[in-house]
Amino acid sequence: MLNRLFSGDLPRSRMLTLLLIAIVAGLALVPFIFPGAKAINVAAKICVFIVLVASFDLLLGYTGIVSFAHTMFFGIGAYGVSIALTRMGPTWAAVAAGIAAALAMSLVLSLLIGLFSLRVKAIFYAMITLAVASAFQTFASQMSEITGGEDGLSFKVPELLRHGFALSDQPFLGVSLDGKLISYYLLFAVSVVLFLLMLRIVNSPFGRVLQAIRENDFRAEALGYRTVVYRTLSNVLSAGFATLAGVLLALWLRYNGPDTSLSFEIMIDILLMVVIGGMGTMYGAVVGATLFVIAQNYLQDLMKLASDAANGIPLLSNLVHPDRWLLWLGILFVVSVYRFPTGIVGKLRAKVLGKP
Amino acid sequence: MNSATAGSPVMDALPSVNADRLPLLLVPVLALVALPLMGSLSTWVTLTVAGLAMGMIIFIIASxxxxxxxxxxxxNFGHGxxxxxxxxxxxxxLGTMTGWTASEHxxxxxxxxxxxxxxxMIVAGGVGLAFERVIIRPVYGQHLKQIMITMGGMIVGEELIKVIWGAQTIPLPLPAAFRGALLLGDAAVEKYRLIAVVIGLAVFAAMFWVLSRTKVGxxxxxxxxxxxxxxxxxxRIRRLFVGVFVAGSALAGLGGVMWGLYQQNLTPQMGSQVNVLIFIVIIIGGLGSVGGCFIGALLxxxxxxxxxxxxxxxxxxxNILLMVIVLLWRPQGIYPVAKR
Incomplete structure (x- = not known):
C-alpha cells in the first residue's frame, strides 16, 4: 500500500525517512503546534515551493534540461487565477476558469519554446529561456490594465477560503476553525497529491526514458526513443505543475504581483532549492524547499544577532547583515554543486550504501 | 571572424575563401529602413547614434x-x-577625483x-583569473554543472558587491565635459554617445587586428x-584560454564602466540585466563568432x-523578435562557427 502510494520509490535511507516524516508531520500540524500568522505563512510557502521545486526537478534533475523560464509558468498560474477572480468575482467557477486558462497558456507556451529550442544543446536552451522569461516579465508589468502592473492584483477568494469565514464557533484544540485553516489544509492536501503524482510520473516507464535521455541522449535516440518528443513532453508536464503551484500561491496570498511569482530572484531560489536538496530525487524538493524557506524566514533573525554582535567591525558586520542571507546560501550552492552534486538526499542515500 | 582572412599575406597563397558578406548589409539596411518611418532626418541621426553607442557598449561586453x-x-552565466x-x-x-571630473576641461x-x-579593467581581469580557477576549472565539459556553477558565482558576486558598496542605487554622474549634446545640423547628438562609439570602434579594431594579424589571434x-x-x-590551449578569459573579463569591466556612465546610475543587479541582452546578442551572432557578435550587438x-x-x-x-527572425534565417546564428 505504502509502496504503491510512493510509486515504489521509497526514501531508501533511515535518516531521510525520519527527516521527511518530521517535515510532513510538521507541515500537517503547523496550525496546532506553532500558533501565529508567521508560522502558517511559512508553512504554506513551503508547500507551494515543494510542488514548484519538484516540477523543476522533473525537468532539471530527471531530464537534464536547464530552464530559466520556470517562474514564467509559475507566474502564469498565479496571474490566471488572480485575473479570473478579479474579473469574475469570488466564485469557484472563476477559480476553475482561471486554472483552465492558465494551464492552456502554459501548455501552448512550453510547447512552443520546447519545439523551437529543445533540439539544440542544453546551453542554448538555458539562454533562450532566460531571454523569454525576462521578456514575459516586462510584458506582465506592461499590461497593467489586466495584470495590475507593478502593483499587482489583490482579490477576494471564494467564501469558504476567506479569513472571516467560520466553520464553527467552537475552537478545536485551541485553534479557531476559520477560512484560513481550511485554505491551509486545502493547500496542503493539493500539494501532497501533486507531489505524489509527480513521483508517479518519474517512476513510470516514461520517467525512465527521461532519465535515459539525461544520462546519454545519443544512446536513447539510438534505442529508438524520439528524444525531442520526450524532452518536449517533460517540459510541458513540468510547466503544468509549475502553473498549478502558482495557482496555489495566489489563492493563499489573495494577491499576486510580478515580485511574488515572476521575478528572477524566485528562479534563483528554485535552482538553489533543487540543487541543495538533491537533483533527480524528488524528495530533494521537499528537503530543499523546507530548508530554504525556513532559512529565508528565520536565518535573517539569526544573522541579525550575529550582525549586532559584530557591530563596529567594518566588513564583517556587512557580511553577516541580515539582508545578505543569499550570499551564504549562494556559497552553499556553489559548494554543493562541487562537493555533493546529488544534494542532501543523495548524501543521505550514499551513507546507506556504505560509500563515504 | 571565420572568413576574415582575406588580405593577410600568409593567406594570399591559398585559394581565396568565398567570404560571407551578406550579414554585413544588415546594419545599414536596418538603418535605412528606419529612415522613412522616422519622418525627420534629425531624429533619425540622433537615434542612430544612440543605437550605435548602445550596440558598441554591448559588443565590448559580449565579445x-x-x-x-x-x-x-x-x-559563463556569471559574466554579468x-x-x-x-x-x-x-x-x-571617479569619486576620488571629483575635482577633475567636475571641471569643464x-x-x-x-x-x-x-x-x-x-x-x-585590471581588477575585473584579476577577478576573472580567480573566477576561472575557482569556479570554472573544475567543471570543464559538464554543461549542466557549468550553467549552475557560473550562475552560483553570479549570485555570490552580486551579494559581495552589495556587501562592499551597499544594495542601494548609486548615481554615477558623467564627467562634466562629456555631458550635453552637439548639434549636427538639426540633430542633437549626445557627446558621451559619440565617445562610446569611438571607444567601441577602437576596441573592435584592436580585437580585429589581434585576431587576424597576430600569432595569438x-x-x-x-x-x-x-x-x-x-x-x-x-x-597549450589551456593557457590561451585563461588569457582569453581574463581579457574577456577585463573587457566586461570596461563595458561595465561605459554602461554605468550610459545609464548614469548603478545597481548591483545591473549585471544580470545586461546578461540577458548579451546572451541574445551572442545567439544572434553565432556562438563563438566575434564578427557575428559585432553585427548582432549593433542590430x-x-x-x-x-x-x-x-x-x-x-x-x-x-530583441526577442530579432533573435527569432535571425534564427529562422540562420538557425546557428549569423556566422555559424564551423565546429558546432
Missing part, C-alpha cells in the same frame, strides 16, 4: 563571452558580475576617466575552429532605439 564559449565551450564590478570600481575611482575629464577604466581562431587540432600541434542597439521611439510597447520584445 569576451563569445570567444570564451567558442574556444573552450564554456558559457564583471560588468557590475567594473561600473562600481569606476564609481569609486575635457583633458582633465579624460585624465580622470582613463584611470577609472584602467582600474576597472591565429591560435585563438584556430582553437575556436578545432581545439584538438591546435593541441595536437603542441600549443540590437539600433532596433532597441528605433522601436523605443516608434512603438514603445514593442521595444521590450524587439
Amino acid at each position: 569576451g563571452l563569445t570567444l570564451v564559449f567558442g574556444l573552450m565551450d564554456v558559457l 558580475v564583471f560588468i557590475a564590478l567594473g561600473a562600481y570600481l569606476a564609481m569609486s575611482v 575635457l583633458l582633465l575629464n579624460l585624465l580622470a576617466a582613463l584611470p577609472a577604466m584602467l582600474v576597472a 591565429l591560435l585563438i581562431r584556430a582553437g575556436v575552429q578545432d581545439r584538438e587540432m591546435v593541441e595536437s600541434l603542441g600549443y 540590437v542597439g539600433l532596433l532597441a532605439n528605433y522601436t523605443g521611439f516608434l512603438v514603445p510597447k514593442v521595444a521590450l520584445f524587439s
Whole structure:
C-alpha cells in the first residue's frame, strides 16, 4: 500500500525517512503546534515551493534540461487565477476558469519554446529561456490594465477560503476553525497529491526514458526513443505543475504581483532549492524547499544577532547583515554543486550504501 | 571572424575563401529602413547614434563571452558580475577625483576617466583569473554543472558587491565635459554617445587586428575552429584560454564602466540585466563568432532605439523578435562557427 502510494520509490535511507516524516508531520500540524500568522505563512510557502521545486526537478534533475523560464509558468498560474477572480468575482467557477486558462497558456507556451529550442544543446536552451522569461516579465508589468502592473492584483477568494469565514464557533484544540485553516489544509492536501503524482510520473516507464535521455541522449535516440518528443513532453508536464503551484500561491496570498511569482530572484531560489536538496530525487524538493524557506524566514533573525554582535567591525558586520542571507546560501550552492552534486538526499542515500 | 582572412599575406597563397558578406548589409539596411518611418532626418541621426553607442557598449561586453564559449565551450552565466564590478570600481575611482571630473576641461575629464577604466579593467581581469580557477576549472565539459556553477558565482558576486558598496542605487554622474549634446545640423547628438562609439570602434579594431594579424589571434581562431587540432600541434590551449578569459573579463569591466556612465546610475543587479541582452546578442551572432557578435550587438542597439521611439510597447520584445527572425534565417546564428 505504502509502496504503491510512493510509486515504489521509497526514501531508501533511515535518516531521510525520519527527516521527511518530521517535515510532513510538521507541515500537517503547523496550525496546532506553532500558533501565529508567521508560522502558517511559512508553512504554506513551503508547500507551494515543494510542488514548484519538484516540477523543476522533473525537468532539471530527471531530464537534464536547464530552464530559466520556470517562474514564467509559475507566474502564469498565479496571474490566471488572480485575473479570473478579479474579473469574475469570488466564485469557484472563476477559480476553475482561471486554472483552465492558465494551464492552456502554459501548455501552448512550453510547447512552443520546447519545439523551437529543445533540439539544440542544453546551453542554448538555458539562454533562450532566460531571454523569454525576462521578456514575459516586462510584458506582465506592461499590461497593467489586466495584470495590475507593478502593483499587482489583490482579490477576494471564494467564501469558504476567506479569513472571516467560520466553520464553527467552537475552537478545536485551541485553534479557531476559520477560512484560513481550511485554505491551509486545502493547500496542503493539493500539494501532497501533486507531489505524489509527480513521483508517479518519474517512476513510470516514461520517467525512465527521461532519465535515459539525461544520462546519454545519443544512446536513447539510438534505442529508438524520439528524444525531442520526450524532452518536449517533460517540459510541458513540468510547466503544468509549475502553473498549478502558482495557482496555489495566489489563492493563499489573495494577491499576486510580478515580485511574488515572476521575478528572477524566485528562479534563483528554485535552482538553489533543487540543487541543495538533491537533483533527480524528488524528495530533494521537499528537503530543499523546507530548508530554504525556513532559512529565508528565520536565518535573517539569526544573522541579525550575529550582525549586532559584530557591530563596529567594518566588513564583517556587512557580511553577516541580515539582508545578505543569499550570499551564504549562494556559497552553499556553489559548494554543493562541487562537493555533493546529488544534494542532501543523495548524501543521505550514499551513507546507506556504505560509500563515504 | 571565420572568413576574415582575406588580405593577410600568409593567406594570399591559398585559394581565396568565398567570404560571407551578406550579414554585413544588415546594419545599414536596418538603418535605412528606419529612415522613412522616422519622418525627420534629425531624429533619425540622433537615434542612430544612440543605437550605435548602445550596440558598441554591448559588443565590448559580449565579445569576451563569445570567444570564451567558442574556444573552450564554456558559457559563463556569471559574466554579468564583471560588468557590475567594473561600473562600481569606476564609481569609486571617479569619486576620488571629483575635482577633475567636475571641471569643464575635457583633458582633465579624460585624465580622470582613463584611470577609472584602467582600474576597472585590471581588477575585473584579476577577478576573472580567480573566477576561472575557482569556479570554472573544475567543471570543464559538464554543461549542466557549468550553467549552475557560473550562475552560483553570479549570485555570490552580486551579494559581495552589495556587501562592499551597499544594495542601494548609486548615481554615477558623467564627467562634466562629456555631458550635453552637439548639434549636427538639426540633430542633437549626445557627446558621451559619440565617445562610446569611438571607444567601441577602437576596441573592435584592436580585437580585429589581434585576431587576424597576430600569432595569438591565429591560435585563438584556430582553437575556436578545432581545439584538438591546435593541441595536437603542441600549443597549450589551456593557457590561451585563461588569457582569453581574463581579457574577456577585463573587457566586461570596461563595458561595465561605459554602461554605468550610459545609464548614469548603478545597481548591483545591473549585471544580470545586461546578461540577458548579451546572451541574445551572442545567439544572434553565432556562438563563438566575434564578427557575428559585432553585427548582432549593433542590430540590437539600433532596433532597441528605433522601436523605443516608434512603438514603445514593442521595444521590450524587439530583441526577442530579432533573435527569432535571425534564427529562422540562420538557425546557428549569423556566422555559424564551423565546429558546432
